[in-house]
Amino acid sequence: MFYREAGDFKTSYVEDGQTFPIRFDRYRYYFVLAVAFGIVPFFINDYWANAILLPFLIYAIAAIGLNILTGYCGQVSLGTGGFMAVGAYSCYKLMTAFPDVSMFIHVLLAGGITALVGVVFGLPSLRIKGFYLAVATLAAQFFLVWLFNRVAWFYNYSASGQINAPEREVFGIIITGPNATSTAAYLFCLIFLVASALVARNLTRGTIGRTWMAIRDMDIAAEIIGVNPLRAKLTAFAVSSFFVGISGALFFAVYLGAVEVGEAFGIQKSFLVLFMIIIGGLGSIFGSFAGAAFLVLLPVALKVFGVDIMGWPTDIVAHFQLVIVGGLIILFLILEPHGLAQLWRVAKEKLRLWPFPH
Amino acid sequence: MLDQTEGYITEDGRKIGGVVMEMKNITLRFGGVVAIKDISFDIREGEIRAIIGPNGAGKSSMLNVISGFYVPQEGEVWFRGAPRPQMKPYQVAQQGIARTFQNIALFEGMSVLDNVMTGRLTQMDASLWKQALWKWGGAEKEEVANREIAEKIIDFLEIQNIRKTPVARLPYGLKKRVELARALAAEPKLLLLDEPMAGMNVEEKEDMSRFILDVNDEFGTTIALIEHDMGVVMDLSDRVVVMDYGKKIGDGTPDEVRSNQDVIDAYLGVSHD
Numbered sequence A: 001m002f003y004r005e006a007g008d009f010k011t012s013y014v015e016d017g018q019t020f021p022i023r024f025d026r027y028r029y030y031f032v033l034a035v036a037f038g039i040v041p042f043f044i045n046d047y048w049a050n051a052i053l054l055p056f057l058i059y060a061i062a063a064i065g066l067n068i069l070t071g072y073c074g075q076v077s078l079g080t081g082g083f084m085a086v087g088a089y090s091c092y093k094l095m096t097a098f099p100d101v102s103m104f105i106h107v108l109l110a111g112g113i114t115a116l117v118g119v120v121f122g123l124p125s126l127r128i129k130g131f132y133l134a135v136a137t138l139a140a141q142f143f144l145v146w147l148f149n150r151v152a153w154f155y156n157y158s159a160s161g162q163i164n165a166p167e168r169e170v171f172g173i174i175i176t177g178p179n180a181t182s183t184a185a186y187l188f189c190l191i192f193l194v195a196s197a198l199v200a201r202n203l204t205r206g207t208i209g210r211t212w213m214a215i216r217d218m219d220i221a222a223e224i225i226g227v228n229p230l231r232a233k234l235t236a237f238a239v240s241s242f243f244v245g246i247s248g249a250l251f252f253a254v255y256l257g258a259v260e261v262g263e264a265f266g267i268q269k270s271f272l273v274l275f276m277i278i279i280g281g282l283g284s285i286f287g288s289f290a291g292a293a294f295l296v297l298l299p300v301a302l303k304v305f306g307v308d309i310m311g312w313p314t315d316i317v318a319h320f321q322l323v324i325v326g327g328l329i330i331l332f333l334i335l336e337p338h339g340l341a342q343l344w345r346v347a348k349e350k351l352r353l354w355p356f357p358h
Numbered sequence B: 001m002l003d004q005t006e007g008y009i010t011e012d013g014r015k016i017g018g019v020v021m022e023m024k025n026i027t028l029r030f031g032g033v034v035a036i037k038d039i040s041f042d043i044r045e046g047e048i049r050a051i052i053g054p055n056g057a058g059k060s061s062m063l064n065v066i067s068g069f070y071v072p073q074e075g076e077v078w079f080r081g082a083p084r085p086q087m088k089p090y091q092v093a094q095q096g097i098a099r100t101f102q103n104i105a106l107f108e109g110m111s112v113l114d115n116v117m118t119g120r121l122t123q124m125d126a127s128l129w130k131q132a133l134w135k136w137g138g139a140e141k142e143e144v145a146n147r148e149i150a151e152k153i154i155d156f157l158e159i160q161n162i163r164k165t166p167v168a169r170l171p172y173g174l175k176k177r178v179e180l181a182r183a184l185a186a187e188p189k190l191l192l193l194d195e196p197m198a199g200m201n202v203e204e205k206e207d208m209s210r211f212i213l214d215v216n217d218e219f220g221t222t223i224a225l226i227e228h229d230m231g232v233v234m235d236l237s238d239r240v241v242v243m244d245y246g247k248k249i250g251d252g253t254p255d256e257v258r259s260n261q262d263v264i265d266a267y268l269g270v271s272h273d
Helices: A023-043 A046-072 A080-097 A103-126 A130-150 A182-205 A207-217 A219-224 A229-256 A267-280 A285-309 A314-335 A339-353 B059-066 B089-094 B112-123 B128-133 B139-156 B172-185 B202-219 B230-236 B254-258 B261-268
Strands: B019-030 B033-044 B048-052 B074-079 B097-099 B190-194 B222-226 B239-244 B247-252
Touching: A023 A182, A046 A080, A046 A182, A046 A207, A046 A229, A046 A267, A046 A285, A080 A103, A080 A130, A080 A229, A080 A267, A103 A130, A103 A229, A130 A267, A182 A207, A182 A229, A182 A285, A182 B128, A207 A219, A207 A229, A207 B112, A207 B128, A207 B139, A219 A229, A219 B089, A267 A285, A267 A314, A267 A339, A285 A314, A285 A339, B019 B059, B019 B222, B033 B059, B033 B074, B033 B222, B033 B239, B033 B247, B048 B059, B048 B202, B048 B230, B059 B190, B059 B222, B089 B097, B097 B172, B112 B139, B112 B172, B128 B139, B139 B172, B139 B202, B172 B190, B172 B202, B202 B222, B202 B230, B230 B254, B239 B254, B239 B261, B247 B254, B247 B261
Parallel strands: B048 B222, B048 B239, B097 B190, B190 B222
Antiparallel strands: B019 B033, B019 B074, B239 B247
């Protein structure tokens, strides 16, 4: 009833191009931001932060990154885990080499380094497409994990081969290490997520986003109207890897604290993020959030339902989770290839007409 | 009537300028097949130039040579008084040559407005950083300025009511019009139309003809088009090139071409003894 464009007249192109054209959506967005920044930090505890909020925030950044590459530019990538590892290890090297520099800068630099690595591994995309490109990025995944396992310089020659996040701070607040509070960690990741989403939205609605989508939809026509395919694909790889690198750095430094590369950034991670954007919705920023939330919440919900309420053994519930995720992927690919984001759009279309659909 | 440098005035009073594009002895081969054999012709500023010929005559190949998809084995393409070095299609687009395709090549996943805005690409140059910051980087200002031009073209082609519709949902005739809009959005110096009226009914053809004439008249855009409908070609174009089996068999005003014996033979068929 109140979810309408009617009476909300757009008188400039700026207003017409805004992210939430319907007033109600806009208020909802401000409301969510206010709750996330103003209310959640006061009620957060370690369980909520570690089981749900931190993984959601961090995976959402990774999903935004992969969505830019796969959803917007149409280049399938299975190297997300490897690029997250680049972010994590470059963050680790920066943290240990420059202990006095703010974590903000470390994480951003880690993203920048990952962007460069992403561009290098994006070069084959100029020649190969589709499945073959997926296999090429798979090679990046295995190569990067192998590299971080084998070259001791990356983990500072530690005996275990792991990397451990030392205690680092931002403006005097401890963000990483065992003494960091969950509130600080949550807010730190939240700031990165909000900034990433804003930047991703800005890029995808402007010229560069249109060149990516043009390459995705029809590369020959894109070239004929002046899109340089080399530039378009490599910027997509760079921007995508930048976000993935940031998420990798946060995943290691803020969330896990200690990382063994094969375990934390293996091929399963690549698939997990890919599933997030497939279930959430390809080519949609909101879809990245929805997919990340869904796949982070699903195991938790299943555990609460299966173990705590029904009293089933833990291992059965864990296996159930694999079955359900697999089934959902197939269902989404068949029934709704545009994912949760499309369901959301359809729901909004309906809501706009409700309660008089004719 | 034809002055080499000065151009001429058409019967309906439009002024045609000097030569914009000149094809000099173009030969294009695919392996053993000769698609274009030693063809030369010019396109003058402000005129509507048609390339006609039976199926397989090499018309589309010619257009692909102009837009940079094919590189001819022999011959030169002169654009605005200078020979054009070998270029990628996107560089040709940046020089101010836009085109449409015989089989529509729109971006199906994007809205009509986004498709037209993509056509503005060669005119927009906000860097990645500026775009990431949007309002604070100045990208929004550029977007709005270009949106205004895109909207003018949308108005001009009378597709306002579908501007936010995804292209995949549109019928064929409208898709053709959106494709023309996208090409026009680049404000091209030379517009190439590959069978703009293929598969249309009479009414849609009339609409499209009117748009082509209006574009030429109002924006002064030079147009080169390929078309099969002889009536349309003879009515629209100022000069016509006729191709057959990769060779040029006629070149001149519609009336000259119509009375050319080779052209009549090619179209009506003649026994090759």
